[in-house]
Amino acid sequence: MDEIITLDYGSGGKKTARLIDELLLPAFSNPALDALGDGALIRGAEQLAFSTDSFVVDPIFFPGGDIGKLAVCGTVNDLAVCGAEPKYLSCAFIIEEGLALSDLRRIVDSIRTQCEALGVAVVTGDTKVVEKGRGDKIYINTAGIGFVKHPGLSPKNLQAGDAVIVSGTVGDHGTAVMLARSGMMQGDISSDCAALSPLCAAVLAVSDGVRVLRDPTRGGVATTLNEFVEGSSLGIVIDEAAVPVRPQVRSACDLLGLDPLYCANEGKLLAVVAAEDADKVLAAMRESAEGQDAAVIGRVTADYPGKLVMQTAFGGRRILQKLPGAQLPRIC
Amino acid sequence: MDEIITLDYGSGGKKTARLIDELLLPAFSNPALDALGDGALIRGAEQLAFSTDSFVVDPIFFPGGDIGKLAVCGTVNDLAVCGAEPKYLSCAFIIEEGLALSDLRRIVDSIRTQCEALGVAVVTGDTKVVEKGRGDKIYINTAGIGFVKHPGLSPKNLQAGDAVIVSGTVGDHGTAVMLARSGMMQGDISSDCAALSPLCAAVLAVSDGVRVLRDPTRGGVATTLNEFVEGSSLGIVIDEAAVPVRPQVRSACDLLGLDPLYCANEGKLLAVVAAEDADKVLAAMRESAEGQDAAVIGRVTADYPGKLVMQTAFGGRRILQKLPGAQLPRIC
Numbered sequence: 229m230d231e232i233i234t235l236d237y238g239s240g241g242k243k244t245a246r247l248i249d250e251l252l253l254p255a256f257s258n259p260a261l262d263a264l265g266d267g268a269l270i271r272g273a274e275q276l277a278f279s280t281d282s283f284v285v286d287p288i289f290f291p292g293g294d295i296g297k298l299a300v301c302g303t304v305n306d307l308a309v310c311g312a313e314p315k316y317l318s319c320a321f322i323i324e325e326g327l328a329l330s331d332l333r334r335i336v337d338s339i340r341t342q343c344e345a346l347g348v349a350v351v352t353g354d355t356k357v358v359e360k361g362r363g364d365k366i367y368i369n370t371a372g373i374g375f376v377k378h379p380g381l382s383p384k385n386l387q388a389g390d391a392v393i394v395s396g397t398v399g400d401h402g403t404a405v406m407l408a409r410s411g412m413m414q415g416d417i418s419s420d421c422a423a424l425s426p427l428c429a430a431v432l433a434v435s436d437g438v439r440v441l442r443d444p445t446r447g448g449v450a451t452t453l454n455e456f457v458e459g460s461s462l463g464i465v466i467d468e469a470a471v472p473v474r475p476q477v478r479s480a481c482d483l484l485g486l487d488p489l490y491c492a493n494e495g496k497l498l499a500v501v502a503a504e505d506a507d508k509v510l511a512a513m514r515e516s517a518e519g520q521d522a523a524v525i526g527r528v529t530a531d532y533p534g535k536l537v538m539q540t541a542f543g544g545r546r547i548l549q550k551l552p553g554a555q556l557p558r559i560c
Numbered sequence: 561m562d563e564i565i566t567l568d569y570g571s572g573g574k575k576t577a578r579l580i581d582e583l584l585l586p587a588f589s590n591p592a593l594d595a596l597g598d599g600a601l602i603r604g605a606e607q608l609a610f611s612t613d614s615f616v617v618d619p620i621f622f623p624g625g626d627i628g629k630l631a632v633c634g635t636v637n638d639l640a641v642c643g644a645e646p647k648y649l650s651c652a653f654i655i656e657e658g659l660a661l662s663d664l665r666r667i668v669d670s671i672r673t674q675c676e677a678l679g680v681a682v683v684t685g686d687t688k689v690v691e692k693g694r695g696d697k698i699y700i701n702t703a704g705i706g707f708v709k710h711p712g713l714s715p716k717n718l719q720a721g722d723a724v725i726v727s728g729t730v731g732d733h734g735t736a737v738m739l740a741r742s743g744m745m746q747g748d749i750s751s752d753c754a755a756l757s758p759l760c761a762a763v764l765a766v767s768d769g770v771r772v773l774r775d776p777t778r779g780g781v782a783t784t785l786n787e788f789v790e791g792s793s794l795g796i797v798i799d800e801a802a803v804p805v806r807p808q809v810r811s812a813c814d815l816l817g818l819d820p821l822y823c824a825n826e827g828k829l830l831a832v833v834a835a836e837d838a839d840k841v842l843a844a845m846r847e848s849a850e851g852q853d854a855a856v857i858g859r860v861t862a863d864y865p866g867k868l869v870m871q872t873a874f875g876g877r878r879i880l881q882k883l884p885g886a887q888l889p890r891i892c
Contacts, residue, residue, distance in 0.1 A: 235889045238889060242883065242884050263714070265642050265714070266637075266639075266641050267610055267644065268611065270607070270610055271606075271607065271608075272604040272605045272606050272608045272707075273604045274603075274604050275604055276601070276604045276608075277601055277602075278650060278684055279650070281652065281686045284654060306598035309598050310597050310598060310599045310601060318612035320701050320703075321614075322654070322699055352612055353612065356614050356616045356890075358616055358696065358890060359889070362616075363694065367690075367699070369686075369701035371652075371684075375604075379601070381597075442598060550577065557567045557570060557690075557691070558570075
């Protein structure tokens with residue numbers, strides 16, 4: 229193959245076939261994919277979770293991850309928080325002509341590595357190539373299918389007194405990507421990009437009192453918690469001092485004019501659980517590397533219907549809205 | 561909402577929420593989507609077909625269709641040719657900032673209209689917005705899930721003597737898009753963009769001798785037939801005079817330097833069927849508007865292993881290769 233991707237690679241002709249045969253199929257090989265039908269034929273289940281995300285992150289390589297790892301983890305996480313076991317992925321590339329083949333290889337390797345670790349298979353895919361200036365190196369869409377093991381998770385289950393738990397420090401991904409994009413020193417800040425399916429399974433194994441799980445990506449923890457209570461007769465109060473934030477992330481956020489509570493995370497889990505199950509859920513999270521800094525950060529309350537309220541470190545209370553605007557474009 | 565899409569609409573914040581709440585959810589409303597989980601929860605089945613495609617067609621509106629109709633039909637067709645009944649779609653937009661909201665509405669309407677006609681539901685989605693010059697108006701990825709009703713369709717089933725049938729005139733989509741892009745007069749040439757699931761079901765209902773079905777999109781009929789026999793001990797001979805091509809498409813192809821056999825189709829079905837079933841499959845196709853011009857265009861043969869050969873109108877025979885290069889970039 230050439231050293232860079234040219235428009236020919238998207239034509240559906242011989243170069244497309246070489247890209248698929250020499251790079252993509254060997255990377256993702258599995259029986260459903262190797263059959264090379266127009267669609268993959270896969271074993272089904274009673275209830276399925278189905279999710280999709282396009283990934284347009286800039287830059288495509290950043291400390292702690294890359295667009296390929298993100299594309300797997302992002303969709304796997306959306307399935308996992310539905311109470312599903314992620315099983316199958318589709319993977320579709322929109323490549324800007326001129327992308328170095330070595331970069332594409334690195335991204336494909338990253339996708340394969342993640343999938344292998346998670347027992348997830350890429351079973352169908354697509355590749356398009358667009359002209360220079362009609363894309364930005366590479367965009368990736370993944371869609372995923374998971375088998376639902378724990379149906380019924382929903383913000384509708386919230387009850388006053390429930391504990392709000394986050395699985396670790398917030399704001400790492402958003403800060404890492406913004407620093408990488410700006411060209412500023414990154415110190416030891418790196419993305420938390422990780423698959424949450426093991427953590428979700430661990431939490432659901434120890435507690436029947438899990439109300440809802442969610443990964444707070446775009447818009448961050450504050451936006452996700454707002455979504456939980458929007459239009460509800462219940463609210464959530466979080467304790468500013470209890471929210472785990474790495475000191476270097478806090479400093480970087482100050483510098484960049486960001487708020488860690490609104491920064492995207494790509495490997496953090498928000499769980500609302502029955503108050504009496506909070507300790508065992510925390511303990512289960514802390515058994516894994518991803519959950520070591522897990523903390524109860526707040527409670528569900530009847531006092532502020534539909535609102536997310538923050539108890540500040542200085543004793544005041546203020547309402548946290550959803551992310552109002554373009555804080556972090558192309559963060560994932 | 562504003563009249564054009566700005567980066568704010570992709571931030572995961574309030575404007576993203578408005579885009580989703582005011583435009584997308586009302587358009588696609590169904591129970592699985594309306595639950596608004598990170599993934600959709602859907603009823604499963606024993607065996608599933610799963611497929612994805614990204615659509616980057618330029619221009620986004622063209623005679624006979626638009627990128628939205630294409631995004632539904634393209635994935636529905638990939639499922640249908642697997643012998644599956646298409647059921648669920650994901651729909652992910654990558655929007656270039658500056659897209660007119662009226663254009664987005666028109667595309668969303670087109671998606672909804674197609675889905676309603678086909679009994680297919682968009683159950684999950686995603687929206688990203690990229691800066692000007694990092695996309696081209698809008699790219700759409702759809703992934704689809706179908707329930708397999710007729711397992712086992714595969715080019716591996718081909719037998720010498722089988723009939724090769726195409727459901728209608730070839731080259732319409734590719735020619736229509738190329739003419740629209742060039743700004744040349746289009747006469748009455750328009751894309752054949754259409755869903756093939758009814759046609760596939762009709763064919764499979766009348767014949768147990770269907771070997772394989774495929775929609776010849778990028779690379780056209782010649783590339784798809786090459787894929788059928790690649791590495792096989794069988795070949796295919798097609799009769800140039802039997803291939804239906806609209807006269808105006810033939811003229812336009814001459815003008816543009818294209819070959820209709822390599823032009824993308826978006827609403828045509830290639831079927832290889834047992835010789836004795838050819839007549840009833842033809843009859844079944846011709847009962848629908850999409851299949852009125854259906855024709856037997858060739859036969860499977862042991863004479864040319866692995867090759868596609870064309871019997872020319874002048875009595876000669878020549879080998880048709882796969883599409884070698886970038887004949888038609890961004891045709892779908």
